[in-house]
Amino acid sequence: MAIHGSDPVTDADSCLSCHGTEVKITGTETRDTEMGEMVFPTLSHWPNAGVGRVNPDGSKGACSACHTRHQFSIEMARKPYTCAQCHKGPDVPAYKVYEVSVHGNIQKAMDTYWDYQAVPWTVGKDFTAPTCATCHASEVVDEEGEVLATRSHRMNDRLPWRIFGLPYAHPHPIAADTTPIVNAAGLNLPTELDGTPVSVFLIDAEEMAVRQARMEAVCLGCHSQQWVDGHFQRLDRSIETTNHMTLQATKILSQAWEEGLAAGIPQGANPFDEAIELKWVEQWLFYGNSIRFATAMGGADYGVFANGRWTQNKNLQEMLDYLTLLRAVNKRE
Template structure:
């Protein structure tokens, strides 16, 4: 009879009936009684999730030695378990049908059952993505010069202040917004007038979102609510939301690589759900998650690499986002970094790494060795060594091409044909060419080498454009000097 109970519960749930007497808390049952009609998509998504199917005490406490609070251990993770816990710490908490509810479920809430994952994520630059962007004057200038708007007055382009809504719809969509309480708002609902909390910076799922409880990050960036699927997180489409543009072309490079080709052809045969992802059995080519996050095992269950939510655990180099490729920062809060010129950059303008803020050569070697374990699960050692040799050469040559562009720009500043520091370094034509050199073309070339999508690094925003852009910068410098001399 005991063995029949789980089968009976599963059958009961498939039919759509409540199993509150065994699994669902009374508070969540109350939520479902209304939301099954108000937000049926949300409820349907949750019902198919792992959260709705298992008891945290059975899985996390017994299998993973996570001490789940007693009140959560014996019920499934439902609406109330996420949206009412820690309500005292949430500035977005409001009274709702007898409950103190908050809209924004945060990593601090998720840490109740997933403490290790959240702790790792907090060491990740992604969790600091909002502050690393807007807390850095250099980036701030780039954001303003990129998003606009501009107006044309008296023969000049005037940069106007960028709206917060525009930032939220552009850079901060991925980096994360700062979610703050504006006040309360009354809305007319199917159940009459109800009062809700009114939020600024919402909605947002950005990786470095600043939450109303003071925490940073958003688990739903990769595990979309309310299914929180490991399968979704393991597919490259999830990463493509923020890694597709010319500054971070991870998805485009992956899809033209051999790995992406195999994924596109065979992923319907793969099993994306096991916690221990078996190489060769569950999947036959890596996705983003296989290389950077998932715990991989061999056919005998031996661990190849451990799971991590610190996304740079297997990365020696930081190959995108800044002027030169450089070793990974020691601290996820990159606003602490200052070069000799006092700029918040991990390299000098001429490319030398800033000592003290970046990981050591020994740490770089350790992280690369971990990444190589992923590669060696499918490739011979000479193949893997050859791959990383090409990547190292790409880093060397793209940094050299960026240095050439920087020297041209410095000459323009020194000659007085471009303003440069301390004013914006992103608003003149030759400065925009310089930005494209490292932000688009160097980044694309390095991504292509790192992810075995070589064709993307040749003519598609790659080496051709690195060289073409250099020539255009030099020609433009000549035009500017000639114009100044003529005056």
């Protein structure tokens, strides 16, 4: 059976649906309208509402990723269902985790009493539990009017760690354009395969502390300092343990490559197309991400059995068992 790679149409209907396509004018066509014949441009990679879309005039971004067309509603952008369009998992299970968190429960139960359109957004008055926008984007004040967080459309302004998408959690990249990032092995990754950060491309400890303080200020609008400290200690530990589990999976995969039982980076081959390689990807893309999101957003149950710690441990053992099987088959041949 032939395994087909991606193509521009399927890319636009999958990954690039959220990340954004490059929309280009490829020609023109004449159409009849109520005002007579008119000439319209024909567009490639359209329609698309991906947040990183490159538009025909060279501008970047799509407001409609969060403020969907026809209304440009701040209320819609503040509700978690809008974020769920792209952040539902299993690779980015933010909404799944939010659903089982206390914050998500409060939102579903009580948000008919909330004012989603108030600017600024007042904790305890306009809403009583955070949504995605509260933590990442909205201007938030306390009931005395003191600013807890200023408005931002750069979603990592309050995030020191990048916890999803790549093998290891790591400090956020300095620049939004991550294409120049390359590690010592020549791979376009912000870490080495052993998890060591490629620090020259990443924010430093000082900037991480600034972003951490911004996020903590939002949390402190409702919670005590002791609660906030404990929460982020758990997140630090989740980052440490999930990175460790990814490293163990990487060691197993590297052994398979070294012994010629799979063809990957050392052979100059695709590192994502064999069974043991796909299990390696699942280790960080699904399970590591899920654990970190569950800790970061208070969805503890999701971080255990629903693509969490149980699954991650099981997957690691299966990788080791598969390596043993490959060795046995290779020895027999």
